[in-house]
Amino acid sequence: MPIDSRFVQLPGMKHQKKILLLGSGELGKELVISAQRLGVYTIAVDRYANAPAHQVAHEAHVIDMLDGAVLKSLIRRLKPDFIVPEIEAIRTEALLELESEGFHVVPSAKAVNLTMNRDKIRDFAHEKLKLKTAKYAYAHSLEEMEMAAEHVGFPCVIKPVMSSxxxxxxxxxxxxxxxxxxHLAMSHKRGDQSQVIVEEFIRFDFEITLLTVRQGARTLFCPVIGHRQERGDYQESWQPQRMPVKLLRQAQAMAKKVTSALGGNGLFGVEFFVRGAEVFFSxxxxxxxxxxxxxxxxxDLNEFDLHLRAFLNLPIPEIRCHGAGASGVILAGGKLKDSSASYLVRGVEKILQSKSAQVRIFGKQELKPFRRMGVILVGGANEKKALSTVKRLRKMASVIESS
Ligand SMILES: Nc1ncnc2c1ncn2[C@@H]1O[C@H](COP(=O)(O)OP(=O)(O)O)[C@@H](O)[C@H]1O
Ligand SMILES: [Mg+2]
Known part of the structure; x- marks a missing residue:
């Protein structure tokens, strides 16, 4: 049973469709807002109360999404038209079962199941579909990890198979x-698996996300997004990332191959590293x-609108861009202790003085070191200029504890 639930009674409007989000972070929040604009009834689920999407959805539930029995009972009771996972830490076997009962999992239970852990999607992409990836091996102990590292070579990247x-x-x-x-991998893993992936470190020239939309037999691509990561988390992203057409076609072909094999309608974020003339699926x-x-x-239609239109089977005549742009995250300080104390995001007034800037504050309940609390968006004709503006504006933002 859910530990905590809230819902808004709506006397008038009958909703055509009902969607249930598993995971209610900042991405879920934007999806809920887009869904409500289309008159869709929204249910947001997460493992803690008042998560960002809970704050805007018609209905909010708090459950342990890794508990299959709890997950199934909530979904069977609420009977959504679409189950929309937003995070990886979900008991995905339960989703396979629900799909076989007739529930619709977005984009498909297979896609969600295969991407829950890094090992399944990596093996699927590399061994089954023969996509080029960094060299990799798995380990369940430090001894096995030493062997894996010998195989892929140093330096190598170590990641828990379930983490984000x-x-x-x-x-x-x-x-x-x-x-x-x-030690790091074991203390930060999500879920119950004590397995790591050991990967060859790729000294890439740049890395990209290719947002790929599947709807029936159609595959559409958004202009390529470039990004910069720190501590494994994205700091700034920009669009478009300029790259040679030949490499772009390679990335698109790989994205099409893997998303078609996973199946279902929806938007996928496909990550690649580009080094010289090589494109690695990540x-x-x-x-x-x-x-x-x-x-x-x-x-014109952002990634949330596209995801929704794709699975609701609404028309996507084309993906139109207003121009170039960049985004930069607003982070909690690195020295903060985990805290449920109140906090303030400072600097918003200053940032908004820039005529091309917008801000989204996520409304997360707790501060954690380096936690993403908001994002700054800058539009313009030129992605390099937008990126340098975003970098400058990021310095104006800070998150402080307030009593
Ligand atoms: N094999 C690798 N070689 C070089 N950099 C890597 C490698 N794997 C990950 N990274 C860096 O770490 C970031 C996060 O890794 P990723 O596998 O995407 O994990 P997450 O699921 O947490 O996003 C990547 O975007 C990239 O910048
Ligand atoms: Mg990633």
């Missing part, structure tokens, strides 16, 4: 550093991507 936003990730330059990497989210928040300022 760079949590528990590290780079080991030599054998000595592996013990710390193992990972994929079968849903809107954090670096894709830039589309809120660049595109």
């Amino acid at each position: 936003s760079g949590k528990g990730q590290s780079i080991a330059k030599n054998k000595k550093q592996l013990a710390l990497s193992w 990972e994929l989210s079968p849903r809107p991507h954090d670096t894709g928040m830039v589309t809120m300022i660049t595109q």
Whole structure:
């Protein structure tokens, strides 16, 4: 049973469709807002109360989404037309079962199941579909990790197979550093799996997200998004990322291959590294991507609108851009202790003095070191200029504890 629930009684309007979001962070919040604009009834679920999407949805529930029985009972009771996962940490076997009962999982239970853990999607992309990736191996212990690192070579990147936003990730330059990497991975993993992936470190020229929309037999691509990561988490993204057409076609072909194999209607964030003339598939989210928040300022239909239209089977005549743009995250300070104290996001007034800037504050309940609390969006004719403006504006923002 849910530990906490809230819903708004709506006397008048009958909603055509009902969607249930599993995960209610900032991406879910924007999806809910887009859905409500189309007259869709929205239910937001997360493991803590008052998550960002809870604050805007018609109905909010708090459950442990890794508990299959709890997940199934909530969904069978609420009977949504679409189950829309927003995060990886979900008991996805329950979704496979629900799909077989006739529930509609977005984009498909298979896609969600295969992308829940890094190992399944990596094996699927590399071994089954033969997409080029960094060299990799798996390990369940420090000893196995040493063997894996020998195989892929140093430096290597170590990641828990179930984690996101760079949590528990590290780079080991030599054998000595592996013990710390193992410890980090085990203390930050999500879910119950004690397995890591050890990857060859790719010295890429740049990395990209290719937002790929599937609707029936159609595949559409948004202009390529470039991004910069720190501590495994995105700091700024920009659109378009300029790249040679030949490499773009390669990335698009790889994205089409993997998304078609996963199936279903929706938007996917497909990540690649580009080094010289090589394009490496890195990972994929079968849903809107954090670096894709830039589309809120660049595109007529942003990534949330596109995801919705794709699975609701509403027309997507074309993906139109207003111009170039950039996004930059507003983070909590690195020295903060985890805290449920009240906080203030400072600098918004100053940022908004820039005529091309917009801000989205997510409304997260708790502060954690480096937690993403908001995003700054800058539009313009030129992505380089937009990016340098975003970088300048980011310095004006700060998150402070307030009593
Ligand atoms: N094999 C690698 N070589 C170089 N950089 C990497 C590698 N794997 C990850 N990274 C860096 O770390 C970031 C986060 O890794 P990713 O696998 O995308 O994890 P997450 O699921 O947390 O986003 C990447 O966007 C990239 O900047
Ligand atoms: Mg990633």
